[in-house]
Amino acid sequence: MKVFAVNADNLLDDNENSVVELQNHELNEQLMLINQLDEDEKNALVKIINSMLTKKRMKDLLDGKVNF
Numbered sequence: 095m096k097v098f099a100v101n102a103d104n105l106l107d108d109n110e111n112s113v114v115e116l117q118n119h120e121l122n123e124q125l126m127l128i129n130q131l132d133e134d135e136k137n138a139l140v141k142i143i144n145s146m147l148t149k150k151r152m153k154d155l156l157d158g159k160v161n162f
Contacts (some may be wrong), residue, residue: 128139154160 103143131139151160
């Protein structure tokens, strides 16, 4: 699933004010709402997301889906 429409120039640019267009409008709306949360709540969400991504990476690694 493609979520971000980003070219290499935008990824490598140091401009902190770059705009990334999300192709998933529901996710875009959720990210805007998350931005309104307190810092502690944002940090909690980041920890949850990171743990889910780590779990996925480990599963992919154990299933042999990761190429080095």
